[in-house]
Amino acid sequence: GAVVSQHPSWVICKSGTSVKIECRSLDFQATTMFWYRQFPKQSLMLMATSNEGSKATYEQGVEKDKFLINHASLTLSTLTVTSAHPEDSSFYICSARRAGQFHEQYFGPGTRLTVT
Amino acid sequence: GENVEQHPSTLSVQEGDSAVIKCTYSDSASNYFPWYKQELGKRPQLIIDIRSNVGEKKDQRIAVTLNKTAKHFSLHITETQPEDSAVYFCAASMEAGTALIFGKGTTLSVSS
Numbered sequence: 001g002a003v004v005s006q007h008p009s010w011v012i013c014k015s016g017t018s019v020k021i022e023c024r025s026l027d028f029q030a031t032t033m034f035w036y037r038q039f040p041k042q043s044l045m046l047m048a049t050s051n052e053g054s055k056a057t058y059e060q061g062v063e064k065d066k067f068l069i070n071h072a073s074l075t076l077s078t079l080t081v082t083s084a085h086p087e088d089s090s091f092y093i094c095s096a097r098r099a100g101q102f103h104e105q106y107f108g109p110g111t112r113l114t115v116t
Numbered sequence: 117g118e119n120v121e122q123h124p125s126t127l128s129v130q131e132g133d134s135a136v137i138k139c140t141y142s143d144s145a146s147n148y149f150p151w152y153k154q155e156l157g158k159r160p161q162l163i164i165d166i167r168s169n170v171g172e173k174k175d176q177r178i179a180v181t182l183n184k185t186a187k188h189f190s191l192h193i194t195e196t197q198p199e200d201s202a203v204y205f206c207a208a209s210m211e212a213g214t215a216l217i218f219g220k221g222t223t224l225s226v227s228s
Contacts, residue, residue, distance in 0.1 A: 034215045034216070042220070042221075043205060043218045043219065043220045043221050044160070044205065044216075044218045045218075046215045046216070046217065046218075049214075049215050091157075093159060093160075095216075102148075103148040103150075103165070103167070103209065104162075104165075105216060107159040107160050107161075108159060109158065109159045110157075110158070110159055112157070
């Protein structure tokens with residue numbers, strides 16, 4: 001159990017367009033999901049914490065109007081990169097915390113975004 | 117907020133040797149310390165974790181030690197194998213499911 005999926009696994013988009021990335025917990029309910037960004041050969045940087053039914057909490061320096069996060073159900077969170085630019089090209093990874101568990105987080109396989 | 121420092125950034129060992137990676141954290145409220153292994157282009161995989169009420173935990177060739185007073189924890193891999201080659205990240209988080217804060221990672225290379 002504890003499988004997290006992401007869709008798409010990779011996407012190429014033109015500068016100025018928007019891209020939506022989905023994160024789903026397949027076999028458990030996730031009250032909290034986290035979104036990370038990882039540049040090549042770098043660590044995972046927390047972007048935001050997403051709680052089901054409430055507004056996401058963004059980390060300092062992350063533009064909430066650019067990275068729209070919606071956690072509409074206990075199994076789905078979405079990240080929309082609006083007006084994407086080449087510097088937004090990165091590996092985006094979500095993780096989900098199972099309802100009732102405090103610590104363990106289960107990671108999705110990541111989404112490779114390339115903005116041309 | 118929490119800050120996690122990780123050393124070394126790269127580590128090369130011969131097959132069969134041991135490897136040690138060290139991390140320090142800044143927030144004394146942190147009480148959960150997982151270690152992840154990440155292969156290129158893939159998701160991080162949890163390899164071992166430790167909570168603040170435990171000083172050491174072992175799982176076959178992998179062990180983690182925690183010194184709460186000094187606010188540091190270490191990953192020990194014994195009898196390394198080529199398939200251990202990957203990037204390893206330490207992380208820390210506080211109670212109640214707050215986000216993981218990651219160290220910068222260590223690229224481990226095991227040569228045969």
